[in-house]
Amino acid sequence: MTNAYYDALDVRYTQGGIPSEADMGPILRGETAAAVGHEMLMQATGTTTIDDAVRVALGRPRKGAAATTVVKAAMPEGMARRVHEAARRQRVSSAQIVRAAVADYLERV
Numbered sequence: 385m386t387n388a389y390y391d392a393l394d395v396r397y398t399q400g401g402i403p404s405e406a407d408m409g410p411i412l413r414g415e416t417a418a419a420v421g422h423e424m425l426m427q428a429t430g431t432t433t434i435d436d437a438v439r440v441a442l443g444r445p446r447k448g449a450a451a452t453t454v455v456k457a458a459m460p461e462g463m464a465r466r467v468h469e470a471a472r473r474q475r476v477s478s479a480q481i482v483r484a485a486v487a488d489y490l491e492r493v
Contacts, residue, residue: 457482 396402412420426432429440459467471478 425437429437431437431440467478467481471481
């Protein structure tokens, strides 16, 4: 970033073009931010659990979409950590990683 960028940013801030912490409230981090975010999500979706909030947020499946079933599976912590890390690296959900792994397995058996 150049000095001109920061100078323009300073002008916007001093003229009220950028909200300050006083305007928005304190900056939250860590567990406090997670708890506030969780509460906001529950209020926005009118639910009490993350699973229900996800269902509400995603809405119903598209017309003509294949029916789906939820399958829950327990796995060792290390394996779960690797699933989550792979999902983060590939910028997909952990469920997508698990579905792909199951599909690959089913192709081989």
